[in-house]
Amino acid sequence: xxxxxxxxxxxxxxxxxxxxxxxxxxxxxxxxxxxxxxxxxxxxxxxxxxxxxxxxxxxxxxxxxxxxxxxxxxxxxxxxxxxxxxxxxxxxxxxxxxxxxxxxxxxxxxxxxxxxxxxxxxxxxxxxxxxxxxxxxxxxxxxxxxxxxxxxxxxxxxxxxxxxxxxxxxxxxxxxxxxxxxxxxxxxxxxxxxxxxxxxxxxxxxxxxxxxxxxxxxxxxxxxxxxxxxxxxxxxxxxxxxxxxxxxxxxxxxxxxxxxxxxxxxxxxxxxxxxxxxxxxxxxxxxxxxxxxxx
Numbered sequence: 001x002x003x004x005x006x007x008x009x010x011x012x013x014x015x016x017x018x019x020x021x022x023x024x025x026x027x028x029x030x031x032x033x034x035x036x037x038x039x040x041x042x043x044x045x046x047x048x049x050x051x052x053x054x055x056x057x058x059x060x061x062x063x064x065x066x067x068x069x070x071x072x073x074x075x076x077x078x079x080x081x082x083x084x085x086x087x088x089x090x091x092x093x094x095x096x097x098x099x100x101x102x103x104x105x106x107x108x109x110x111x112x113x114x115x116x117x118x119x120x121x122x123x124x125x126x127x128x129x130x131x132x133x134x135x136x137x138x139x140x141x142x143x144x145x146x147x148x149x150x151x152x153x154x155x156x157x158x159x160x161x162x163x164x165x166x167x168x169x170x171x172x173x174x175x176x177x178x179x180x181x182x183x184x185x186x187x188x189x190x191x192x193x194x195x196x197x198x199x200x201x202x203x204x205x206x207x208x209x210x211x212x213x214x215x216x217x218x219x220x221x222x223x224x225x226x227x228x229x230x231x232x233x234x235x236x237x238x239x240x241x242x243x244x245x246x247x248x249x250x251x252x253x254x255x256x257x258x259x260x261x262x263x264x265x266x267x268x269x270x271x272x273x274x275x276x277x278x279x280x281x282x283x284x285x286x287x288x289x290x291x292x293x294x295x
Contacts, residue, residue, distance in 0.1 A: 056073050059072065059073055060072050060073050060074060063075075070261065071261055071262050071265065075262060076262045076265050076266065079260075079262040079263075080260070080262040080263050080265070080266045083097065083098050083263060083266045083267075084266060084269075087099030087100075087102075087270075088100060093246075094246065094254075096246065098248065098251065098266065098267060098270050099270075100246070101246055101247055101248045101250075101251050101270075102248050102270055102271075102274055104245070104246050104247045104248075105233075105236050105237070105240065105247040105248045105249065106274070108164070108167050108168055108171060108236055108247070109171055109229075109232050109233055109236050109278075111168050111171075112167075112168040112169070112170070112171025112172040112175065112232060112235075112236070113171060113172075113175050113228060113229055113232040115168075115172050116171070116172045116173075116175040116176040116179055116228055116232070117175075117179060117225055117228065119172075119176060120175075120176045120177075120178075120179025120180045120183060120224070120228070121179060121183050121221060123180050123183075124179065124180040124181070124182070124183025124184040124186075124187065124221075124224075125183060125184075125187055125209060125213060127180070127184040127187075128183065128184035128185070128186065128187025128188050128217075129187065131188070134184055134188065138181075141177055141180060141181055142181075144177060145177030145178065145181070149170050149174045149231070149234065149235035149238050149239065150170075150238050150239070150242070152169070152170050152173050152174070153166065153170055153239055153242060153243070156169040156170055156173075157243075163243035163244060163245060164245075166239070166243060167236060167239040167240065167243055170235050170236075170239045171232045171235050171236055171239075174231045174232060174234075174235040175228035175229065175231050175232040175235070176228070177228075178224045178227040178228050178231070179221075179224040179225060179227075179228045180224075181224065182220045182221060182223050182224025182225075182227070183217065183220060183221050183224055185220050186216075186217030186218075186219065186220025186221055187213060187217050187220075189217065189220065190212070190213065190216045190217060191216075194212050194216055195212075197212075198211075198212050214289070215289070215290065218286060218289050218290035219286070219290055221286075222282060222283070222285070222286030222289070222290070225282050225286070226279055226282050226283060226286070229278045229279065229282050230275060230278070230279060233271070233274065233275045233278060234275075236249060237249040237252070237271060240253075241253040248267055248270060248271060251263075251267055252264055252267050252268075255267065
């Protein structure tokens with residue numbers, strides 16, 4: 001049987017002959033792409049939206065009665081909704097939106113974590129070249145990485161005599177250990193065939209690092225960077241609670257002293273969303289550098 005493309009029926013037009021099979025033309029490529037994007041958006045966004053909505057509903061029901069020690073979502077929105085709707089207002093040196101406070105904290109995180117990434121990858125690459133050296137320093141790194149971020153703060157304040165470099169140092173010293181350890185493990189995991197190819201091509205140390213080591217160890221390196229950026233964000237919030245300033249950490253401490261629990265919950269939302277965005281950003285850069293080999 002022959003196949004005939006489907007055409008709109010026009011009044012007075014002759015009917016299709018009996019026995020003909022009508023084939024529906026497939027949608028154009030652009031329509032298929034848009035449909036696929038919409039389906040992926042629904043699959044990825046709908047489950048978390050439903051879970052968050054259910055948790056908010058349970059939270060509201062649990063704290064809707066009188067005498068609750070913590071505020072309900074409706075109470076948070078009523079008292080502190082302006083912090084969500086106006087993140088970048090400025091009414092004074094300490095009266096500003098949470099968007100500006102997050103940006104201030106991110107600036108410190110950017111400096112401290114950037115230094116930790118550069119220094120950590122460099123040290124990890126050197127250590128990973130020697131099994132003896134790696135066994136020698138690994139116990140030291142494992143001990144230092146377990147020190148809480150705030151434990152470094154008195155030392156940094158004594159050394160720098162200023163809150164800003166002290167906070168940056170706390171970020172640096174907190175984030176560097178997973179970067180070093182994961183980079184060294186990634187370098188140790190590079191197949192010997194890659195090293196043989198580098199020897200045949202007579203690559204110098206820089207060429208070996210840029211063309212062989214970084215692409216091959218990228219999954220390990222960026223796993224360490226993702227852990228490090230999460231620790232850096234935790235460290236700056238904790239450090240700002242004690243050092244002051246206009247960051248998000250100091251805002252939480254100031255809201256606690258002012259008994260503004262609703263403002264604290266909004267600040268926690270900003271902190272969580274920012275931390276998630278930082279993790280996704282580092283993961284995206286890792287996929288680009290590793291040419292899609294990272295999950």
